[in-house]
Amino acid sequence: MERGRVIVVGGDPLAREVERALTAGGRVAHRVHRPSTRELRRRLTDDVDAVVIVDRDDVTALRAALLTEYVRPGVRLIVTIFDRTVAEQMRRAIPDCHVLSLADAVRGAIVGPCLGPFLAAGRDGDGLVIVRSADGDGDPIVERLPRPEPGRWRRTCRRLRSQLRPHDRPSRLLLCSLALLAGLVLVEAALVGIAHHEPLGIALYSAVKATTTVGPSPAVDHDPGWLQTYSTLAMGAALAGVAVFTAALTTRLLSRRLTAIVGRRTVPRSDHVVVVGLGQVGLRACLELRALGVPVVAVERDRDSRHLGIAKRRGIPVVLGDGGDRSVLEALSLDRARALAAVSSDELTNIAVSVAALAVEPSLRTVLRAGGNEITRETQALFPIGVARDVQRIGAAALAAAALDLDVRHAFDDDGAVRLLHADGTVGALGEEAPANPAGTCGPTSPPPGR
Numbered sequence: 001m002e003r004g005r006v007i008v009v010g011g012d013p014l015a016r017e018v019e020r021a022l023t024a025g026g027r028v029a030h031r032v033h034r035p036s037t038r039e040l041r042r043r044l045t046d047d048v049d050a051v052v053i054v055d056r057d058d059v060t061a062l063r064a065a066l067l068t069e070y071v072r073p074g075v076r077l078i079v080t081i082f083d084r085t086v087a088e089q090m091r092r093a094i095p096d097c098h099v100l101s102l103a104d105a106v107r108g109a110i111v112g113p114c115l116g117p118f119l120a121a122g123r124d125g126d127g128l129v130i131v132r133s134a135d136g137d138g139d140p141i142v143e144r145l146p147r148p149e150p151g152r153w154r155r156t157c158r159r160l161r162s163q164l165r166p167h168d169r170p171s172r173l174l175l176c177s178l179a180l181l182a183g184l185v186l187v188e189a190a191l192v193g194i195a196h197h198e199p200l201g202i203a204l205y206s207a208v209k210a211t212t213t214v215g216p217s218p219a220v221d222h223d224p225g226w227l228q229t230y231s232t233l234a235m236g237a238a239l240a241g242v243a244v245f246t247a248a249l250t251t252r253l254l255s256r257r258l259t260a261i262v263g264r265r266t267v268p269r270s271d272h273v274v275v276v277g278l279g280q281v282g283l284r285a286c287l288e289l290r291a292l293g294v295p296v297v298a299v300e301r302d303r304d305s306r307h308l309g310i311a312k313r314r315g316i317p318v319v320l321g322d323g324g325d326r327s328v329l330e331a332l333s334l335d336r337a338r339a340l341a342a343v344s345s346d347e348l349t350n351i352a353v354s355v356a357a358l359a360v361e362p363s364l365r366t367v368l369r370a371g372g373n374e375i376t377r378e379t380q381a382l383f384p385i386g387v388a389r390d391v392q393r394i395g396a397a398a399l400a401a402a403a404l405d406l407d408v409r410h411a412f413d414d415d416g417a418v419r420l421l422h423a424d425g426t427v428g429a430l431g432e433e434a435p436a437n438p439a440g441t442c443g444p445t446s447p448p449p450g451r
Helices: 013-024 037-043 058-071 084-093 102-115 152-164 169-196 200-211 225-254 280-291 307-313 326-330 347-360 374-382 391-403
Strands: 005-009 029-032 048-053 076-079 097-099 120-124 127-132 141-146 273-276 296-300 318-320 339-342 365-369 387-389 408-414 417-422
Touching: 005 013, 013 029, 013 048, 013 391, 029 037, 037 058, 048 058, 048 391, 058 076, 058 084, 076 391, 084 097, 102 120, 102 127, 102 280, 102 339, 102 365, 102 387, 102 391, 102 408, 120 280, 120 408, 127 408, 169 200, 169 225, 200 225, 273 280, 273 347, 280 296, 280 307, 296 307, 307 318, 326 347, 339 347, 347 365, 391 408, 391 417
Parallel strands: 005 029, 005 048, 048 076, 076 097, 273 296, 273 339, 296 318, 339 365, 365 387
Antiparallel strands: 120 127, 127 141, 408 417
16 A cells, blocks of 8 residues: 655754655655645645644744644644643644644753763663663663662662752852851850850840840859950851851842742752753753752853743752853762753854863763754864764754654664664664664663763
8 A cells, every 4th residue: 555645844954854864764755844724725735644844942833733634634733832731722623633843853862971971861660771782883781770760779879969068059158158257156145045044045045145246144244254255256247147147148038039049940969961952942841850859950141041941840950051151060060960951942052162161070970961963073073072963953853753653762863873762662763664672671770870
């Protein structure tokens, strides 16, 4: 039986890559850019099996999908929509609609190298599925592992390290001044209690009153000179501590708080992944890493990014700044990080971030969103910038596989060739039958190690 044509709607480079991937997969594909209703009626003949709508704007993609359903009801639709609320409404309105954003299509290819020397990784029920290169020329090896869950003691230490070592100066001043005031209260209370045999409540009351500069402790008025000297110095230190604490607290309250001192949005200090660029790909990578139990912190230089609110609601700490700035990277404990992923939409920016990160920590595992063009190849030939992933080609292969009605979990790069991980655990390329790979599917083993 002859297979029908596939129509690709879109004018950006991703749409062209989808058309190229479908053609390489043995299907006849035609691409149109924002067609009118009349042009769609002319294109959507009975021999069209599927329509792939590729657009970075969710509203434009939604409109094109509704128009296609109106012109040709029941045709198989693959639409790139990032917003999950819009995607859910789309599935309800058009039953034969498959929603797959570029970020969802490539997150496994980005998350895998962040966890270790893997081609792809992602959730698999209650566990983790990873794809690693074969030792020889064979097919990639697929392994299912238990989801990495650090022990209670390790989680406690990680949380305390994050809370006691905030990355920004106002938070550090806030904690240091608070610790100074607490120490002065305890010492003052101990001296009053020991020297005058006062009850604990009265000693603490006098110490707090003196430390907060409300007034001196009356118990010290007739004490020896050394104790009065100490009280004078302590009140001066308390005055400075209160001023610093007030200034730091005011700065933090009035600033845009995308990180926290306590709670889920504290900036991790060990075994974490730094994601530079909080676009669609970066946000999905952060959410996937967080779901896998890996601490993550995002860096975004656009203070008006629409994804900042989503990250805040989902408990992802976000540092506002330039990811290529060495001072920003040095504050993120790269020496104890698992990896850094530079996934902004600008390839040159990602290369610059990778170079800056390796200058801070030469042994850091770096993953960058970059195409297979001359810029990336020339840079890799001169400088080890890390693992480069061509998001356009990988995402196009995943969208083409969805158009061909293939049940694919992940698309990934395998030494320059895009491969597909099918739902049954087999690996193949677009346009070929998925090979049986029983030897490559393993049972539970030890979870992937951190750095």
